[in-house]
Amino acid sequence: MSIEFTPTEMMTIAAARALTNDDVCFVGIGAPSAACNVARLTHAPDITLIYESGTIGTKPDVLPLSIGDGELCDTALCTVSVPEMFRYWLQGGRITTGFLGGAQIDRFANLNTTVVGDYDKPKVRLPGGGGAPEIASNCGQIYITMALNKRGFVDHLDFITSMGHGEGGDHRARLGMKTKGPTRVITDMCIFEPDPSTKELTVVSIHNGVTRAMIEDNCGWPVRFATQQVETPAPTETEISVLRDINARTRKAHEAA
Amino acid sequence: MARVCTLSEAIEENVRDGDMLAMEGFTHLIPYAAGHEIIRQGRKELFLIRMTPDLIYDQLIGVGAARGMKFSWGGNPGVGSLHRFRDAVENQWPRPLYIEEHSHAAMANAYEAGAANLPFAMLRGYIGADLAKVNPNIKSITCPFTGEVLAAVPSIRPDVSVIHAQRADSKGNVLIEGIAGVQKEAVLAAKRSIVTVEEIVDELNPSSPNAVVLPAWTITSVVHIPGGAFPSYAHGYYPRSNAFYIAWDKIARDRDSFTAWIKENVLAGKPEDFARHVNTRAVNAV
Numbered sequence: 001m002s003i004e005f006t007p008t009e010m011m012t013i014a015a016a017r018a019l020t021n022d023d024v025c026f027v028g029i030g031a032p033s034a035a036c037n038v039a040r041l042t043h044a045p046d047i048t049l050i051y052e053s054g055t056i057g058t059k060p061d062v063l064p065l066s067i068g069d070g071e072l073c074d075t076a077l078c079t080v081s082v083p084e085m086f087r088y089w090l091q092g093g094r095i096t097t098g099f100l101g102g103a104q105i106d107r108f109a110n111l112n113t114t115v116v117g118d119y120d121k122p123k124v125r126l127p128g129g130g131g132a133p134e135i136a137s138n139c140g141q142i143y144i145t146m147a148l149n150k151r152g153f154v155d156h157l158d159f160i161t162s163m164g165h166g167e168g169g170d171h172r173a174r175l176g177m178k179t180k181g182p183t184r185v186i187t188d189m190c191i192f193e194p195d196p197s198t199k200e201l202t203v204v205s206i207h208n209g210v211t212r213a214m215i216e217d218n219c220g221w222p223v224r225f226a227t228q229q230v231e232t233p234a235p236t237e238t239e240i241s242v243l244r245d246i247n248a249r250t251r252k253a254h255e256a257a
Numbered sequence: 258m259a260r261v262c263t264l265s266e267a268i269e270e271n272v273r274d275g276d277m278l279a280m281e282g283f284t285h286l287i288p289y290a291a292g293h294e295i296i297r298q299g300r301k302e303l304f305l306i307r308m309t310p311d312l313i314y315d316q317l318i319g320v321g322a323a324r325g326m327k328f329s330w331g332g333n334p335g336v337g338s339l340h341r342f343r344d345a346v347e348n349q350w351p352r353p354l355y356i357e358e359h360s361h362a363a364m365a366n367a368y369e370a371g372a373a374n375l376p377f378a379m380l381r382g383y384i385g386a387d388l389a390k391v392n393p394n395i396k397s398i399t400c401p402f403t404g405e406v407l408a409a410v411p412s413i414r415p416d417v418s419v420i421h422a423q424r425a426d427s428k429g430n431v432l433i434e435g436i437a438g439v440q441k442e443a444v445l446a447a448k449r450s451i452v453t454v455e456e457i458v459d460e461l462n463p464s465s466p467n468a469v470v471l472p473a474w475t476i477t478s479v480v481h482i483p484g485g486a487f488p489s490y491a492h493g494y495y496p497r498s499n500a501f502y503i504a505w506d507k508i509a510r511d512r513d514s515f516t517a518w519i520k521e522n523v524l525a526g527k528p529e530d531f532a533r534h535v536n537t538r539a540v541n542a543v
Contacts, residue, residue, distance in 0.1 A: 029335055054283070065499040081438065128329060
């Protein structure tokens with residue numbers, strides 16, 4: 001008996017599954033926030049969610065629109081100042097997993113959220129990095145979630161807002177970083193993981209109903225597939241209902257205010 | 258010692274043309290009423306400092322009050338672009354905007370260094386990130402003990418910092434609760450400061466001896482403006498108007514509709530207008 005689900009729902013649920021009860025997770029807004037809270041409401045009830053506004057151990061009932069919604073503080077174990085958040089908690093090495101989204105990504109999981117075109121004369125000025133440059137270097141590992149399409153998955157980034165695996169290989173280590181960097185990229189069609197030695201993103205799991213050709217058509221570089229990929233297990237009834245419930249509560253709350 | 262005064266007096270006395278101006282509040286407690294008063298008083302050539310420019314600086318940029326901006330994330334949170342900021346950077350409308358762009362960690366460290374009376378801040382940051390290539394104010398320093406190379410940025414020392422808080426007592430001591438952001442650091446780093454508050458009470462009665470309290474003698478002016486953080490929020494008083502943040506996308510996308518909105522809601526408005534956001538939206542009022 002299979003349940004109907006959308007590609008975006010599959011993406012959020014596949015992203016949620018990457019998290020464990022033991023994670024201390026620095027949560028980006030948007031898709032990462034949905035995934036982290038679905039994890040908390042399903043298989044990882046004791047996960048620690050941290051938002052850069054300073055809220056530690058937060059358990060929001062509705063997803064925040066901004067990184068500092070009152071809901072995050074109301075439901076947090078404690079709330080610290082922003083300098084303390086970035087100094088003691090992030091730079092201090094207390095975060096196991098950072099969860100990021102982005103406007104553009106390349107094959108080594110570097111992210112661009114700054115500009116399309118030249119920095120001084122941009123074609124499109126994007127919001128910028130916010131916490132991402134230091135989240136990417138200071139968290140134990142990074143998960144990234146974003147929809148797979150040619151606008152987002154590009155052959156060349158105009159700007160590296162936050163470094164993933166740089167030029168690939170041991171680039172992170174050469175720059176003195178001791179953290180793992182991006183270990184998984186979860187899209188609405190498939191899951192990528194970096195190749196153990198080259199660090200190029202490689203498809204390891206394909207979602208139900210998606211073909212290799214669809215993945216190739218929506219990615220801006222020639223896609224590498226692992227020798228053996230698995231099919232991503234379809235969402236369970238519990239996962240889907242938890243996700244739809246929190247989305248419905250969130251919509252209602254944001255429209256009301 | 259803080260002087261309790263009107264918003265018009267506080268802006269008149271503290272915010273000058275050309276100033277380096279920091280208006281802080283990390284999503285929470287953003288001093289919108291003060292931003293509107295700065296627009297009404299026609300301040301110009303400001304150098305704006307704020308981690309997340311948010312709608313408050315989209316408005317100041319859109320009216321042409323700013324010559325430059327130092328920031329770390331310039332979007333409408335959860336919604337999309339700040340269209341006035343984008344129009345200034347992409348099309349120089351209504352005037353060119355010089356930008357000095359950092360990461361959140363660097364800005365937070367730079368405020369803290371300013372409050373600590375240090376010339377610069379250091380952090381383990383910007384590794385492999387292109388911002389260091391385009392911002393000459395991102396440099397590096399070598400640890401004299403370990404040899405580790407760390408990022409260095411100048412401390413932030415605003416001419417004037419403006420924040421919003423829940424309460425002040427009649428002497429001008431200020432209490433901040435909830436998401437406290439970098440407001441304490443912004444005030445302590447600045448030459449002059451203005452705090453707008455939801456309430457002025459006889460006694461602050463902080464809930465804990467470790468509450469965030471700014472003593473009156475660290476503040477220049479305190480102003481009573483109920484609702485002064487709308488459409489941001491004041492924890493314990495009223496929630497964030499996510500609906501307004503969503504609506505702003507349409508208002509600000511177009512130059513004419515933005516200008517009309519400013520004319521109607523800011524130029525023809527007054528500080529007391531903000532109180533209606535508390536009356537109609539009060540939740541868990543303290």
